[in-house]
């Protein structure tokens with residue numbers, strides 16, 4: 615059996631090596647390292663893929679979130695609601711801009727932001743909601759957009775984990791993740807579903823004015839050379855990363871399908887296991903059906919319900935099976951984001967999930983033998999054999 619890796623980027627590289635090597639060699643010859651033709655071409659190709667009017671490339675996903683919030687003109691003291699169960703980048707940029715983060719609980723089945731908790735958290739100071747499409751599946755955007763409309767709030771989608779996923783609206787509409795709210799942010803960190811070979815990110819929007827504002831913000835607040843109209847940042851995608859992304863974008867749907875195939879095999883093997891809860895897909899799909907494109911499985915995350923999660927992590931390690939606990943600490947309990955405003959009784963789900971979740975190896979290169987070994991090792995251990 616091949617060595618099992620949590621993330622395997624080499625297989626993808628081998629299959630597109632010639633194209634990537636020649637694009638990079640060309641960039642080195644032409645010295646168009648920053649804002650070159652590769653970046654512009656990638657921007658256009660991603661706009662087309664997503665069906666969105668504007669893609670603004672930037673340096674990483676954390677910047678993308680920050681710049682989106684700057685572009686919307688959020689001001690110190692404005693309250694921004696986001697999920698308690700996510701990667702820290704989401705809440706970090708809210709705090710960094712001196713906005714007030716308001717963390718709320720998530721849904722037990724989908725790990726995504728809990729709509730009722732969002733509604734309870736809305737105050738006259740609330741200005742935005744940041745749903746995170748965690749592990750590759752959209753939050754309930756119908757409900758979030760309805761709440762935003764009712765209370766006149768902005769919606770900023772953190773799409774770092776769900777690029778390529780579809781959201782199926784209750785009205786029969788089908789839109790790509792990250793293009794539904796007022797603005798979307800994504801990351802091209804190497805281990806993300808569409809990853810480059812360093813850092814990268816992008817902001818998406820259908821709003822022409824917002825796109826214009828953001829294009830200035832990423833470039834030192836410059837709309838005309840050496841005229842700085844607003845305080846901006848320096849956040850650029852470089853040409854080499856854009857060339858890698860251009861080679862991978864046409865393959866993204868097949869990468870997502872390879873992940874779903876692995877997810878289906880995992881879930882089939884765990885079927886009927888009493889102490890193991892497999893990921894739930896929603897959006898009118900119900901299961902990981904053959905044509906389902908609502909979940910792109912950035913992570914395949916189980917819940918171990920009999921208290922053996924931590925010992926399972928150690929056991930998998932002893933068997934050379936990498937795994938991850940995303941995320942081990944709720945954000946409201948992190949030193950940087952703890953606040954006396956929070957009441958433990960408001961976070962029953964996050965507090966439970968951090969003890970139960972375990973993410974198994976997930977990438978495009980997993981084979982049947984590896985998946986059999988992983989699932990059998992998990993099942994035997996969890997059942998106490």
Ligand SMILES: *Cc1c(COP(=O)(O)O)cnc(C)c1O
Pocket residue numbers: 674675676677700701703704746772774775800801802803813814815
């Ligand atoms: C990866 C990630 C980010 C940050 O992206 P970087 O490119 O690493 O800055 C933000 N939010 C979520 C949910 C992520 O998974």
